[in-house]
Amino acid sequence: xxxxxxxxVGHSYDGGRTWALxxxxxxxxxxxxxxLLGPSGCGKTTLLNIISGLLSPTVGRIWFDDxxxxxxxxxxxxxxxxxxxxxxxxxxSVYDNLAFPLRNRKYPKAEIDQRVRxxxxxxxxxDHLRRRSRRLDPGRQQIVSLGRGLVRSEVAAxxxxxxxxxxxxxxxxxxxxxxxxxHRDTGHTLIxxxxxxxxxxxxxxxxxxxxxxxxxxxxxxxxxxxxxAHEFVGHFxxxxxxxxxxxxxxxxxxxxxxxxxxxxVGELExxxxxxxxxxxxxxxxxxxxxxxxxVQVMEVDRMGAYNLVHVKAGDHPVIAKTEADARFxxxxxxxxxxxxxxxxxxxxxxxxxxxxxxxAGEPLDxxxxxxGKxxx
Amino acid sequence: xxxxxxxxxxxxxxxxxxxxxxxxxxxGMTTLVGPMAAGKTTLMRVVGGLLPPxxxxxxxxxxxxxxxxxxxxxxxxxxxxxxxxPSLSVYENIASPLRIARSFPKKDMDRRVREVAxxxxxxxxLDRRPAELSGGQQQRTAIARALARPVDVxxxxxxxxxxxxxxxxxxxxxxxxxxxxxxxVVLYxxxxxxxxxxxxxxxxxxGEGRVLDMGDVxxxxxxPPTLAVAATLSDPPLxxxxxxxxxxxxxxxxxSFPSPGAHDSGRNVVLAVRPHQVTIERSGSEVLExxxxxxxxxxxxxxTFLHLLLADGRHLVAQLPGTQLFTPGERAVAYVDPAHIFVxxxxxxxxxxxxxAEVDLHx
Numbered sequence: 001x002x003x004x005x006x007x008x009v010g011h012s013y014d015g016g017r018t019w020a021l022x023x024x025x026x027x028x029x030x031x032x033x034x035x036l037l038g039p040s041g042c043g044k045t046t047l048l049n050i051i052s053g054l055l056s057p058t059v060g061r062i063w064f065d066d067x068x069x070x071x072x073x074x075x076x077x078x079x080x081x082x083x084x085x086x087x088x089x090x091x092x093s094v095y096d097n098l099a100f101p102l103r104n105r106k107y108p109k110a111e112i113d114q115r116v117r118x119x120x121x122x123x124x125x126x127d128h129l130r131r132r133s134r135r136l137d138p139g140r141q142q143i144v145s146l147g148r149g150l151v152r153s154e155v156a157a158x159x160x161x162x163x164x165x166x167x168x169x170x171x172x173x174x175x176x177x178x179x180x181x182x183h184r185d186t187g188h189t190l191i192x193x194x195x196x197x198x199x200x201x202x203x204x205x206x207x208x209x210x211x212x213x214x215x216x217x218x219x220x221x222x223x224x225x226x227x228x229a230h231e232f233v234g235h236f237x238x239x240x241x242x243x244x245x246x247x248x249x250x251x252x253x254x255x256x257x258x259x260x261x262x263x264x265v266g267e268l269e270x271x272x273x274x275x276x277x278x279x280x281x282x283x284x285x286x287x288x289x290x291x292x293x294x295v296q297v298m299e300v301d302r303m304g305a306y307n308l309v310h311v312k313a314g315d316h317p318v319i320a321k322t323e324a325d326a327r328f329x330x331x332x333x334x335x336x337x338x339x340x341x342x343x344x345x346x347x348x349x350x351x352x353x354x355x356x357x358x359x360a361g362e363p364l365d366x367x368x369x370x371x372g373k374x375x376x
Numbered sequence: 377x378x379x380x381x382x383x384x385x386x387x388x389x390x391x392x393x394x395x396x397x398x399x400x401x402x403x404g405m406t407t408l409v410g411p412m413a414a415g416k417t418t419l420m421r422v423v424g425g426l427l428p429p430x431x432x433x434x435x436x437x438x439x440x441x442x443x444x445x446x447x448x449x450x451x452x453x454x455x456x457x458x459x460x461x462p463s464l465s466v467y468e469n470i471a472s473p474l475r476i477a478r479s480f481p482k483k484d485m486d487r488r489v490r491e492v493a494x495x496x497x498x499x500x501x502l503d504r505r506p507a508e509l510s511g512g513q514q515q516r517t518a519i520a521r522a523l524a525r526p527v528d529v530x531x532x533x534x535x536x537x538x539x540x541x542x543x544x545x546x547x548x549x550x551x552x553x554x555x556x557x558x559x560x561v562v563l564y565x566x567x568x569x570x571x572x573x574x575x576x577x578x579x580x581x582x583g584e585g586r587v588l589d590m591g592d593v594x595x596x597x598x599x600p601p602t603l604a605v606a607a608t609l610s611d612p613p614l615x616x617x618x619x620x621x622x623x624x625x626x627x628x629x630x631x632s633f634p635s636p637g638a639h640d641s642g643r644n645v646v647l648a649v650r651p652h653q654v655t656i657e658r659s660g661s662e663v664l665e666x667x668x669x670x671x672x673x674x675x676x677x678x679x680t681f682l683h684l685l686l687a688d689g690r691h692l693v694a695q696l697p698g699t700q701l702f703t704p705g706e707r708a709v710a711y712v713d714p715a716h717i718f719v720x721x722x723x724x725x726x727x728x729x730x731x732x733a734e735v736d737l738h739x
Contacts, residue, residue: 039540040511139412168412169567170613173693177672177683184704195540202674202681222699225677236542238678280678303573304597304609305652305695 001189002064002156004028004051009060011046016058021046022213023059028157031187033180035200037236038210044193047210048159051191053077064156082149082160086141090134094125097133098147105152119147122182123175139167143175150182157189164199176203197237201225209233225278226342231349234276240308243282243318244346245275254345254355257314259293261338264345266353274346275355279321281342284309284334292335297328311336377403377437377528379423379561384432386418386585393418394585396432401563401578405555407593408565409572410582410608416565419582420531423563425449436528436561450528454535458515460506466493466517467502473525480525488524495554496520512543523554530555532564536571548574569609573597581605603725606648606718612681615654615692617647619719626719629688631664633714636729644722651681653716654694656708664717666692666710673702684710 010023021043028034028051036044049055050062053074061070069077080101088097098116107115120126123143133141142163149158164172180203183190194200200207201221208218209232216230228234234242247256249264249271256275264273286292295311295318302324309320309328313336320336328334338355345353379401386394394415410416421427423434425446433442441449452473460469470489474480480488493499496516506514515535522530535551536544552575555562566572572579572593579593583604589596593609600606607614619628621643626635628647658665668684671691675681682694682702692710702708719728 039542137413169611170411170607173612177674180672180674195542197541198676201676221675222677226699239541240545241542278678301574302576302594303570304594305650 001030001154001187002067003030004157004189005063006050007061007063009050009057009062011043011050011055012058019213021050021057024215026208026215028189028191030189033183033190033203033205034192035204035207036191036193036210037195037197037200037207039195039236042210043213044195044210045161046213048161048191048193051157052079052081052159078154078156080149080152080155080158082146082158082163084162084165086133086138086145086166088133088141088144088148090132092133093130094120094133094136094144095129097144098125098129098151101148101152115151115153119151119182122178122185123147124178139171142166146175146179150186150188153186155188157191160190160192162194163192164194172199179203197239201237207237209236211236228276228344229351231274231276231346234278234344238278238280240279240319242276242278245277245313245316245318247273247275247345249273249345253358256293257316259313260358261293262340262343262355262358264353265356266345268345268347268353273352274349275338275343276346276351277318277338277343279308279319281339282318282320283337283339284311284320284322284326284328286335286337292337294333295336297330297332297334299330300328377560378435379529379563380433380435381419381423382433382435384419384422384429384434386415386422386427387430388418392585394422394429397587399580399587399590401561403561404558405552405562405564405575405577407572407575407577407579408563408582409567409569409579409593410565410588411567413584414567414582415585416567416582417533418585420453420533420563420565423529424451424453424531452522452525452527452530454515454519454522454530454532456534456537458511458518458538460514460517460521462506464505465502466498466504466506466509469506469517470502470520470524473521477525492520492523495523495550497550512539512547515539516547519551526560528560530558530560530562532562534565534567537567544568544571552576569597569611572609581608583608599727600718601727603646603648603718603720603727606720606727610650612651612693612695614648614650617649617690617692618722619645619647621645628664629666629686629690631666633662633664633717636714636719639728645728646720646722646725648718648720649712649716651693651695653712654692655711656682656694656696658709658711660713662714664712664714666712668692668708668710670702670704670706670708672704673700675699675701682708684708686710 005027007025008023010019011021012019038044050057099112102112120129146163192203207221207224209216211232217233224233224237231244245256247254249268252264253260254262254264293313295313297311299310301308306324307322307326309322311318340355340357343355344351381397381399384394384397408416422429433440467489474485493502496519498513498516536547548571580590581588589601589605596605597609617628619626621635621639622641624635625632666686668686671685672683673680680696680700684692686692694710721728
């Protein structure tokens, strides 16, 4: 196990014309479970392949603790990898597939058996150990691939590239929690690449959000959800993502569609701004109590466990998440309340402040913005 | 427009993949929801004419098309794995079915291509080749091509399954609006209950090659007739606990509650409860209590998934609102209000009763 440090690492597939991965400096700390989250084409797999040595970066250096590995090929980096689709020896039994990485590295026979059985038990493969891999369904084959990635103890890191793509939705939940238990057991450094925010948030100690080849925010799942530093993070994390509503700041007051919704907190020039608020923190109902924003109810999606109420504030669509038994009828006018400590202001997509109630009697510093900037 | 499947049976490699399917679908969108290997793709291939059934008929607008080749049917397909002509531009990909269809007036072609491209949000990508597009844009192109020529039957086989989560969320909303008032029959298959619930269109639940239920998806969610339907429509998965009916009460792992219906004593039942109905704070007096060890707490910000290990070795997952912090290894008590329990017969999985009215999704 080692800290994996990227020093100014960047990659270009077209001789430097564009960066698939913009030069970055970043450390993956030993024994942590990371999720690398972003849309397709954001550079996730490029970054993963640079760590494993399948790809040599255009610029920058890679360190495993104090050993530079930039020029070291994959075989010399001691990394385990799990891919999107099963990679197995089809004619071998499940047991032999799991044992293969250990036999390759000349583990003692007794330890091989013990490790294979431990992984097999954790992943629920005990009943299949003697079967040939090709006789398993694709979902179970992928579980065996996962087991192969986790069976060795001394790897520098286990890299997982969207490992649950071919697995049935219900089984995903089970496997993810197994993976977490295995991580707690073994203390592997895990880097789990996914575009699925639920997977990332439930799996990781720390989520690294990648967009257009750059890290836009990294932090604990709760932090990314509650206090997004970038509009992209607000949008990409959470389902549905954060509402972004164009607004205007004048005389320190934030206005949306001709209604004052709160005081701007932060050192903000007057002018256009975006309000970001998650559907969970946009509450509907009540009277026009300040700073209630009158909105028109357009449509209600009944999702079973909750409802998604689509409303319009002026011309701007906003989604509010409500209880399943809440009653809002399309066509009616309701008031939208933005939770003050969970409503942020963004300029050029970057968070620049927050909103406080208009009639707040308390001093400003009790509602200081989360980034610590702009407090009086 | 109407599509009827009349006793459609498919056997392959000695196994029955579809068991005498009877379905009547009308214009607009129908969602076909089921887990992997439920028979969704097989059913679509039969409807599309790619797979002749071993028994039964496919009838479109009163006309038996079972023996008619796929080329002569008015049908379009979108597959999970997007398929485009790699050497053609997006424009030509969308135009290709119109060029082949003799009946389509050539003078309308350009307008139609641009129209569907606009609907799918790829109007500014018409000159690109598929290789120059992201996965989402490629699938939009494939869907646009399927939409270009008006057809009697449009089949979409898990079209969003290979896309990014966020794209899926966005396209889900777009497709719902697009197909709601479609003049043809649109059959859309998915394994994702959130998709089926969002579409809120007539829904067929398929499992192991059989139609398990059909109707309004919100009703089926609220009152699933069988355990298999409940499981198909629940994500995160249902918690399942064993129970037995004794003298008007249902006993479950040391707790008991009044049996909601009159059933024979001694009958074994399966109790199902959705994770968001499990709490760790007592609510009400007549609640079931399950002492447990906390194995894992997964925090997403909007919810915390608490994985609990019960005394008998079973697992229970509680979905709690917001962020709540727990330490693995700690003890906790999980509470379940009997009103939120579905009671299924252990044999056959039929719903015996919900304890009380589930949330009425239609108000």
